[in-house]
Amino acid sequence: QELRCQCIQTYSDFISPEFIKHVQLIPEGAHCGRKEIIVTLEDGKLICLDPEAEWVMIIIKKIINSAPN
Amino acid sequence: QELRCQCIQTYSDFISPEFIKHVQLIPEGAHCGRKEIIVTLEDGKLICLDPEAEWVMIIIKKIINSAPN
Numbered sequence: 001q002e003l004r005c006q007c008i009q010t011y012s013d014f015i016s017p018e019f020i021k022h023v024q025l026i027p028e029g030a031h032c033g034r035k036e037i038i039v040t041l042e043d044g045k046l047i048c049l050d051p052e053a054e055w056v057m058i059i060i061k062k063i064i065n066s067a068p069n
Numbered sequence: 070q071e072l073r074c075q076c077i078q079t080y081s082d083f084i085s086p087e088f089i090k091h092v093q094l095i096p097e098g099a100h101c102g103r104k105e106i107i108v109t110l111e112d113g114k115l116i117c118l119d120p121e122a123e124w125v126m127i128i129i130k131k132i133i134n135s136a137p138n
Contacts, residue, residue, distance in 0.1 A: 025092040027132045063096045064120050
């Protein structure tokens, strides 16, 4: 893990959970004074989400509560 | 990202958010037929959490909603 903040800017628009391949939640700590939410999209792009955006929690809930295959 | 499931077993006991350095949420996909939640602890240990454990969502909420430093 890097020893600095990862996100230069955050994205606030809604992203559908079906395009999300991976989510990283990084609490604030010595390496960075703010929490960061980094999403890997299906096409491999990395996007930082705004932790204040309400839909972020909705997407995370959807990923965790989705029925297994 | 690996092309297989990452978790051999999951941990169901409560972990305090203050010991959590990093959380990865990996939705099910072609690489693995189940969602996985991988936590990095402050001491560097990796633990897979049970997505069905209710406290998992509480911890994630706490990380996302915590006030910035």
